[in-house]
Amino acid sequence: GAGVSQSPRYKVAKRGQDVALRCDPISGHVSLFWYQQALGQGPEFLTYFQNEAQLDKSGLPSDRFFAERPEGSVSTLKIQRTQQEDSAVYLCASSLAWGDRYNEQFFGPGTRLTVL
């Protein structure tokens, strides 16, 4: 079946522009995660959804970052007034569920954001 998909794959924005990054999780996956991966670093957790509920947004770096998943499926990560330090690969991951037992997180290919 289809894996996690993300669009666009590449985005170039001028400093100050707003951007929206989309994630289509694996069908039926309850949990959805966003991570940010800067060049030469490991991914860093941004936020977590269980269905449509955003249960954890502790990793969002500033109030310019906003994520939503209104119908519990597709998610959008929005970055307002982009800055150069926002340049990174934004990875989306989904997993079947979250509970006592860890469920493998499957990653999408990422959106590479470059802010000029």
Add this chain to the structure above:
Amino acid sequence: RKEVEQDPGPFNVPEGATVAFNCTYSNSASQSFFWYRQDCRKEPKLLMSVYSSGNEDGRFTAQLNRASQYISLLIRDSKLSDSATYLCVVISSNSGYALNFGKGTSLLVTP
């Protein structure tokens, strides 16, 4: 200080060599441990989970030492296709789900 620390490498080894990667984590309450593999410009993919009893998957062996807060990955008989970045990953009990990644260790296997 990052919660998960790894030697970034790069490790350059010839085909057939055995190579070991190490990782330390700072949160003693961490509860789940993994190695992920990430190819250049690709997404991370789960390589294997890591258990205190140690576990093996073909040429790959992972070990966890909770007392020392230390995780290792051993790759035997290296193949060219093993060239990638290996990410040490920990889940802390305070979240229960967020993956905490190390910086990754780069491996290049040469002919």
